[in-house]
Amino acid sequence: MRAIQVAEFGGPEVLRPVETDVPEPGAGEVTIDVAYAGVNFAEIKARRSGYRRPILPFTPGLEVSGRVRALGPGVTDLTVGREVAAFIAGGGYAEVALAPAATVFPVPAGLSLRTAATLPTVLPTAHALIHEVGRLRAGESVLVRGAAGGVGTVVGQLANRVGDGAVYGVVSSAAKVDFALKHGYDQVFVGDDWERQLAAATGGRGVDLLLDPIGGEQLRHSLRSLAPFGRVVNFGNAGEEAPWHFGAAELGPGAWSVAFFSILTLAAERPKELREVSARAFRLVADGAVDLPVTAELPLAEAAEAHRLMESRATTGKLLLRVED
Numbered sequence: 001m002r003a004i005q006v007a008e009f010g011g012p013e014v015l016r017p018v019e020t021d022v023p024e025p026g027a028g029e030v031t032i033d034v035a036y037a038g039v040n041f042a043e044i045k046a047r048r049s050g051y052r053r054p055i056l057p058f059t060p061g062l063e064v065s066g067r068v069r070a071l072g073p074g075v076t077d078l079t080v081g082r083e084v085a086a087f088i089a090g091g092g093y094a095e096v097a098l099a100p101a102a103t104v105f106p107v108p109a110g111l112s113l114r115t116a117a118t119l120p121t122v123l124p125t126a127h128a129l130i131h132e133v134g135r136l137r138a139g140e141s142v143l144v145r146g147a148a149g150g151v152g153t154v155v156g157q158l159a160n161r162v163g164d165g166a167v168y169g170v171v172s173s174a175a176k177v178d179f180a181l182k183h184g185y186d187q188v189f190v191g192d193d194w195e196r197q198l199a200a201a202t203g204g205r206g207v208d209l210l211l212d213p214i215g216g217e218q219l220r221h222s223l224r225s226l227a228p229f230g231r232v233v234n235f236g237n238a239g240e241e242a243p244w245h246f247g248a249a250e251l252g253p254g255a256w257s258v259a260f261f262s263i264l265t266l267a268a269e270r271p272k273e274l275r276e277v278s279a280r281a282f283r284l285v286a287d288g289a290v291d292l293p294v295t296a297e298l299p300l301a302e303a304a305e306a307h308r309l310m311e312s313r314a315t316t317g318k319l320l321l322r323v324e325d
């Protein structure tokens with residue numbers, strides 16, 4: 001089968017098309033004939049430095065849509081040929097992907113395989129950030145960095161549905177502002193100056209919930225933008241800075257909380273909970289309440305170009321690789 005392989009860490013050029021063996025499902029697993037593979041920022045990190053995929057060579061790809069090809073021993077709730085979307089811990093940039101049955105989801109009625117490929121990573125992540133981990137309540141305000149990206153686009157819409165609290169976004173360029181405003185954000189700040197812009201918008205109060213995919217020193221600075229009893233949820237380290245340590249001295253006076261979220265940890269440790277969160281989140285897309293536009297679709301062989309696009313920080317919404325002919 002055709003697949004994209006990383007044999008050495010590096011730039012987009014290390015994503016090389018290869019011919020490789022079709023995987024066979026083991027106990028509790030299925031294989032999927034992949035129609036589309038979603039492109040995620042985490043795959044860029046894996047390609048650059050091996051984030052959660054330290055062993056070379058590997059095929060990146062956290063999410064696919066397609067049809068069930070074969071069932072491993074013990075899998076009883078899926079059938080061959082069924083249209084599915086799957087969250088996997090890697091291997092999605094390929095004609096056939098191997099997935100644990102626990103994180104394979106029948107495509108909700110009315111959704112295409114193309115739309116289904118956008119769901120498995122972003123939808124449960126965004127849902128968890130706003131609801132299960134962020135616990136956003138009606139009337140509370142939220143600020144989201146990377147507001148026009150895959151996760152940010154869905155987070156804005158979910159936050160907007162919670163109630164009448166302000167939904168603020170941060171993006172790196174003015175070209176992304178309109179896109180974010182169309183996806184749930186009330187106000188969008190551009191560039192590194194966002195703290196000052198937020199302070200002006202909130203009369204210096206700050207926000208109740210801050211969702212941070214950047215990490216490091218920038219996460220520490222974010223604390224200054226929290227209202228009393230505010231919460232910050234970190235869900236990435238796009239800034240690639242060294243981890244920052246929080247202590248009671250910084251958090252105590254504002255009674256602030258810091259939380260982290262990882263869908264990979266949720267999938268590995270609590271797959272049943274991931275299924276439940278995913279079911280809730282997918283339903284919102286099937287009902288038309290949430291929309292994640294595909295803004296770039298490239299053939300599998302052009303995975304390197306998809307990574308170049310995402311790394312350029314110019315993309316909005318979701319990027320997909322088209323795998324089936």
Ligand SMILES: NC(=O)c1ccc[n+]([C@@H]2O[C@H](COP(=O)([O-])OP(=O)(O)OC[C@H]3O[C@@H](n4cnc5c(N)ncnc54)[C@H](OP(=O)(O)O)[C@@H]3O)[C@@H](O)[C@H]2O)c1
Nearest residue numbers: 040041146149150151171172213235236238261262263313
């Ligand atoms: N913890 C989890 O479970 C989980 C799950 C899914 C995704 N994530 C994280 O959520 C974030 C969004 O993921 P996504 O797949 O939806 O990607 P995405 O948002 O579509 O694209 C990456 C975004 O990161 C922002 N960014 C900030 N610093 C960057 C840098 N140094 N280089 C490139 N981009 C940078 C860019 O927005 P601006 O240019 O506007 O800043 C860009 O929109 C990522 O940090 C990812 O690791 C975490």
